[in-house]
Amino acid sequence: xxxxxxxxxxxxxxxxxxxxxxxxxxxxxxxxxxxxxxxxxxxxxxxxxxxxxxxxxxxxxxxxxxxxxxxxxxxxxxxxxxxxxxxxxxxxxxxxxxxxxxxxxxx
Amino acid sequence: xxxxxxxxxxxxxxxxxxxxxxxxxxxxxxxxxxxxxxxxxxxxxxxxxxxxxxxxxxxxxxxxxxxxxxxxxxxxxxxxxxxxxxxxxxxxxxxxxxxxxxxxxxxxxxxx
Numbered sequence: 001x002x003x004x005x006x007x008x009x010x011x012x013x014x015x016x017x018x019x020x021x022x023x024x025x026x027x028x029x030x031x032x033x034x035x036x037x038x039x040x041x042x043x044x045x046x047x048x049x050x051x052x053x054x055x056x057x058x059x060x061x062x063x064x065x066x067x068x069x070x071x072x073x074x075x076x077x078x079x080x081x082x083x084x085x086x087x088x089x090x091x092x093x094x095x096x097x098x099x100x101x102x103x104x105x106x107x
Numbered sequence: 108x109x110x111x112x113x114x115x116x117x118x119x120x121x122x123x124x125x126x127x128x129x130x131x132x133x134x135x136x137x138x139x140x141x142x143x144x145x146x147x148x149x150x151x152x153x154x155x156x157x158x159x160x161x162x163x164x165x166x167x168x169x170x171x172x173x174x175x176x177x178x179x180x181x182x183x184x185x186x187x188x189x190x191x192x193x194x195x196x197x198x199x200x201x202x203x204x205x206x207x208x209x210x211x212x213x214x215x216x217x218x219x
Binding site for chain 1: 142144151152153154157165166167168201203205206207209210211212
């Protein structure tokens, strides 16, 4: 099974700042990486798929990068609505494992 | 538009079997896969399994011995059955036409 190691577990930042969340796969997933945002009491929302492709309707301050085993989600100029939890997911092969999540909190 | 909605009992006793239904609309189960994902309170997402458009399935190895996913294409429904429930199976259970479309989730508590 492919393991997804996500860091950091939590992150405190201020409105207007930029943050980066990373995800390390235990083997090459060939860019098959998905990022989700989840707010309390809500279902996960797709942000990025294919490691770099922004889902329709997602603000351009979100961006994804990476290849092979290392991937990142960057959020520029944080807005109040961005404070939430973020998860990466292996999209290459079953089991489609999630990272452990990153909780982004307001500083 | 694409919709998924989970339904099932909110409370199940330990050792019993959980049965959940995901009713979908806006797409055909023979053309798209549906996954089940769960989330214990305050914790992260756990992928449970998937039923592919051709009806084949794949499961999380940690749950495989207790988990079964099936479907009724005529009713546009996907079913999850998990046996020998434990208190640690308490979670919100989601069905999803991943990665884009998710149900609202159903909270299941395992308690006597």
